[in-house]
Amino acid sequence: DQQVKQNSPSLSVQEGRISILNCDYTNSMFDYFLWYKKYPAEGPTFLISISSIKDKNEDGRFTVFLNKSAKHLSLHIVPSQPGDSAVYFCAASAPRGSNKLIFGTGTLLAVQP
Amino acid sequence: NAGVTQTPKFRILKIGQSMTLQCAQDMNHNYMYWYRQDPGMGLKLIYYSVGAGITDKGEVPNGYNVSRSTTEDFPLRLELAAPSQTSVYFCASRWDQRGGQGHGELFFGEGSRLTVL
Numbered sequence: 001d002q003q004v005k006q007n008s009p010s011l012s013v014q015e016g017r018i019s020i021l022n023c024d025y026t027n028s029m030f031d032y033f034l035w036y037k038k039y040p041a042e043g044p045t046f047l048i049s050i051s052s053i054k055d056k057n058e059d060g061r062f063t064v065f066l067n068k069s070a071k072h073l074s075l076h077i078v079p080s081q082p083g084d085s086a087v088y089f090c091a092a093s094a095p096r097g098s099n100k101l102i103f104g105t106g107t108l109l110a111v112q113p
Numbered sequence: 114n115a116g117v118t119q120t121p122k123f124r125i126l127k128i129g130q131s132m133t134l135q136c137a138q139d140m141n142h143n144y145m146y147w148y149r150q151d152p153g154m155g156l157k158l159i160y161y162s163v164g165a166g167i168t169d170k171g172e173v174p175n176g177y178n179v180s181r182s183t184t185e186d187f188p189l190r191l192e193l194a195a196p197s198q199t200s201v202y203f204c205a206s207r208w209d210q211r212g213g214q215g216h217g218e219l220f221f222g223e224g225s226r227l228t229v230l
Contacts, residue, residue, distance in 0.1 A: 041224070042224070043205075044156070089155065089156065099144065099169075099209075
């Protein structure tokens, strides 16, 4: 039972354009969401997060949007750069006290120069 | 700070062999985790620990064991390796208050690629 889903295994975008990565979740009790970025042969690194009490969080070129009614979040990268090419994982924090992060399957972003 | 250090980075095992993946962190984090990443399957939680002496099962614990005798170390033991355990294993850590919100950022190691033949 995949509680966090990233339905697009891959995405290709031209340099300078917007990249939009999507994530859906099924558990309405999730209260915190994170995006991680992973380069080949490296561990994932934290990118940006959002609490369920917000609908948007911005950090430089990266913005995460949360639509709780649709159980959907998205990561926008503007403008996209070749160095952004990586696998992006969406993760959700289970309710307080459960200590776990549930990860999606990842989306491979390729930014073409 | 070295962060989260995993050893070995690569290992090939024969079916039925045993081995331990080592994980150490120098950030004084109380929470530590083991994930495995299979192609197209994302990261699945194997075991986690909220502090020295305390461990708990994650989503896919079968075939693995862990211990947490110190804050710094969280080794993952495979007793009887099977081909289904071929994967990339990631150790991660974070700090949070006990019973906290669980929102602390996870810091990952570089991964250990294990092949069971």
